[in-house]
Amino acid sequence: KQEVTQIPAALSVPEGENLVLNCSFTDSAIYNLQWFRQDPGKGLTSLLLIQSSQREQTSGRLNASLDKSSGRSTLYIAASQPGDSATYLCAALDSNYQLIWGAGTKLIIKP
Amino acid sequence: DVKVTQSSRYLVKRTGEKVFLECVQDMDHENMFWYRQDPGLGLRLIYFSYDVKMKEKGDIPEGYSVSREKKERFSLILESASTNQTSMYLCASTEERGVYNEQFFGPGTRLTVL
Numbered sequence: 001k002q003e004v005t006q007i008p009a010a011l012s013v014p015e016g017e018n019l020v021l022n023c024s025f026t027d028s029a030i031y032n033l034q035w036f037r038q039d040p041g042k043g044l045t046s047l048l049l050i051q052s053s054q055r056e057q058t059s060g061r062l063n064a065s066l067d068k069s070s071g072r073s074t075l076y077i078a079a080s081q082p083g084d085s086a087t088y089l090c091a092a093l094d095s096n097y098q099l100i101w102g103a104g105t106k107l108i109i110k111p
Numbered sequence: 112d113v114k115v116t117q118s119s120r121y122l123v124k125r126t127g128e129k130v131f132l133e134c135v136q137d138m139d140h141e142n143m144f145w146y147r148q149d150p151g152l153g154l155r156l157i158y159f160s161y162d163v164k165m166k167e168k169g170d171i172p173e174g175y176s177v178s179r180e181k182k183e184r185f186s187l188i189l190e191s192a193s194t195n196q197t198s199m200y201l202c203a204s205t206e207e208r209g210v211y212n213e214q215f216f217g218p219g220t221r222l223t224v225l
Contacts, residue, residue: 034213043115043201044216089154091214099214103153 002027002094006102014110015082021075021105023090028068031093035064035075038087038104047088048075080109114138115217117202123223130189132220134202142205142212143185145169145177147198148219154201160185192224 003026013019023033032051036044048057048064050073056065063076077084089104118133134143144159146169156169158177166177174196178186185204189196200220205212 036216041199041219041221043218044203044214046213046215049213091154093212097212098156101154103151 002030002092002100004090004092004100004102006088006090006105008105009103010106010108012108012110013080015080017080018076018078019080019107021077021088021090021107023073023075023102025071025073025092025100027094028071029095030068031095031097033064033066033073033093034091034099035062035073036089036091038089040086044089077107082109082111085109115202115204115215117200117217117220119220120218121221121223123225124189124192125225126193128189128192128224130192130222130224132187132189132200132202132222134185134187134204134217135183136185136204136215137183138204138206138215139182140204140215141182141207143179144203144205144214145175145185145187146201146203147171147196148201149198157187192222194224196222197224198222 005024034049035047038044050057050066061078066073087104087106091099091101115136124130145157146154148154155171160166160179176188202217203214
């Protein structure tokens with residue numbers, strides 16, 4: 001059964017730093033992998049979606065990569081800002097078209 | 112832009128009450144989902160629907176039922192609310208079943224059962 005893990009559970013970095021959030025999955029038979037952002041008490045906002053045939057996707061200061069063979073995806077945030085503080089979740093679409101979720105990484109950007 | 116709305120942001124109910132949570136999407140999406148989100152447990156799928164009047168159980172359907180009478184609306188029903196159903200409930204929709212199904216989420220309903 002597919003499992004998705006995000007480590008660390010929480011991360012605190014100074015403003016301006018580049019940072020990487022990690023997402024690993026146990027079964028490489030996925031259709032896509034999505035990254036979401038969640039602000040406290042709010043719903044989820046889709047950030048990037050990488051199809052299984054792709055290696056990476058970029059949106060502004062965000063870059064997500066996918067390596068199916070190693071079961072890993074990373075979300076790279078360049079020049080972090082306090083407004084980037086949120087919980088970031090990844091989810092893998094498995095062979096049954098079900099999204100399998102990680103528990104999230106809570107990111108705090110210190111001014 | 113896709114918009115997914117949920118009927119309430121905050122809801123307080125008493126044990127044993129019947130609770131209705133409503134979700135509406137305005138983009139003619141085929142698929143709709145109900146999740147609950149709890150600290151330390153992440154998102155868990157309760158029910159989903161791929162078509163009108165169609166429903167399938169997710170990972171934790173016990174204590175819940177759903178209704179999808181119209182394509183744009185997906186309702187989650189707690190038949191007899193219990194304190195362990197206190198949670199954040201999130202609704203989502205996607206265009207079609209398949210590899211391009213980016214999920215769009217509503218703002219969530221924080222339900223407290225006393």
